[in-house]
Amino acid sequence: MGDDALVDWGILGIGMLGQPDLTIVQIVTVATILLSDFVYLFTVHLAAWLLLERVGNPIPDPPRWVQVLMEDA
Numbered sequence: 001m002g003d004d005a006l007v008d009w010g011i012l013g014i015g016m017l018g019q020p021d022l023t024i025v026q027i028v029t030v031a032t033i034l035l036s037d038f039v040y041l042f043t044v045h046l047a048a049w050l051l052l053e054r055v056g057n058p059i060p061d062p063p064r065w066v067q068v069l070m071e072d073a
Contacts, residue, residue: 046062049061
């Protein structure tokens with residue numbers, strides 16, 4: 001994907017250095033942080049659910065949709 005495609009989509013300006021649009025950079029940054037937080041939270045809770053039950057300190061079962069994902073894996 002070249003710079004021409006990025007200019008066509010409006011991500012890069014047509015300035016001398018082709019500076020990206022600050023608003024798009026901020027939106028992508030916030031979306032990446034939120035996705036990262038969700039994955040981290042889900043992973044920690046899943047690990048706790050699996051490990052704490054084995055050491056005799058169970059926590060409440062996760063939602064049904066998570067249990068279905070675990071059964072398929």
